[in-house]
Amino acid sequence: MSLHEDAVLVLKRYEDQPELRDLYLEHLAAHPDGVYKPCAAGHVTGSALVVDPQRGRVLLTLHKKLGLWLQMGGHCEPDDTTLAGVALREAVEESGIAAGLTLVPGGPVRLDRHPIPAPCNWHLDVQYAALAPARAVAEISEESLDLRWFPYEEVAAVADTSVVLLLEATLARLGA
Numbered sequence: 578m579s580l581h582e583d584a585v586l587v588l589k590r591y592e593d594q595p596e597l598r599d600l601y602l603e604h605l606a607a608h609p610d611g612v613y614k615p616c617a618a619g620h621v622t623g624s625a626l627v628v629d630p631q632r633g634r635v636l637l638t639l640h641k642k643l644g645l646w647l648q649m650g651g652h653c654e655p656d657d658t659t660l661a662g663v664a665l666r667e668a669v670e671e672s673g674i675a676a677g678l679t680l681v682p683g684g685p686v687r688l689d690r691h692p693i694p695a696p697c698n699w700h701l702d703v704q705y706a707a708l709a710p711a712r713a714v715a716e717i718s719e720e721s722l723d724l725r726w727f728p729y730e731e732v733a734a735v736a737d738t739s740v741v742l743l744l745e746a747t748l749a750r751l752g753a
Contacts (some may be wrong), residue, residue: 578658579658580612580653580658580659580660580663581609581611581612582704583603583658583659583660584601584605584612584621584660585602585605585659587659587661587685587703588601588602588605588703589602590684591684591685591688593686593687593688593746594688597688597690600690600694600701601621601688601690601701601703604618604619604621604701605621605669611701611724612653613655614652614653614654614697616697617696617697617698618697618698618699618735619697619698619699619701620652620653620697620699620700620701621653621660621701621702621703622650622651622652622653622663622700622701622702622703623650623651623653623657623661623662623663623664623666623667623679623702623703623705624639624647624648624649624651624664624667624668624702624703624704624705625649625664625667625668625678625680625704625705625706625707626648626649626686626704626705626706626707626740626743626744626747626753627648627649627650627668627672627674627678627706627707627708627709628706628707628708628709628744628747629708629709629726630708630751630753631711632726633728633729634695634726634727634728634729635727635732635744636649636672636685636709636715636725636726636727637724637725637727637732637735637736637740638671638672638717638718638720638721638723638724639722639723639724639725640720640721640722640735641720641721641722643691644722645726645736645737646723646725646735646736646740647737647740648704648740648743649667649668649670649671649672649707649735650664650667650668650671650702650704651663651667651670651671651720654666654719655703655714660685660703661680661684661705662680663703664680664703664704664705664707665678665680665705665707668707669719670718670720671720671721671724672709672713672715672716672717672718672724673714673716673717673718673724674709674710674713674714674716676710677709677710677713678707678708678709678710678713679703679707679708679710680705680706680707680708681706681707681708681747681751683750684705684753685703685704685705686704686705686706686743686744686746686747686750687704687743688701688702688703688704689702689704689739689742689743690702691739704743706743706746706747706750706751709715729744729748732744746752
């Protein structure tokens with residue numbers, strides 16, 4: 578199964594945000610390359626919010642290009658076969674947590690469509706949540722200016738609305 582086919586299946590199973598989900602599906606139907614960065618009409622990305630429920634905290638990265646505190650995430654690569662795999666790969670790469678990160682069961686937690694500079698127009702982000710292992714040690718990557726754990730209650734003060742909504746949806750998924 579191709580990454581494009583996996584993305585379509587994942588999105589068809591995703592029951593929340595029906596208007597946005599349908600927009601993603603329309604994009605993929607119109608663009609066979611719609612999961613990859615060269616697609617000028619926009620492309621699917623995968624991200625994961627790294628959470629430590631035992632300590633009530635979330636790991637955010639200060640994005641090098643945007644200067645914003647965000648969840649880990651990025652572009653689909655030619656070797657990727659699933660959206661979940663994209664999100665987990667990005668979480669590992671950007672958090673520096675080499676072992677033990679696991680995605681929260683149940684598929685994507687949220688979708689977030691946001692504009693990006695030309696030549697592309699949109700990121701169609703499929704957002705997951707990842708559980709950090711006990712005693713996880715984060716290590717900053719070359720893609721970040723900083724990497725920091727924030728208590729849940731501090732996220733709204735440092736991150737934009739999309740991250741706050743992702744945290745809320747993640748906590749709801751975890752039953753917290």
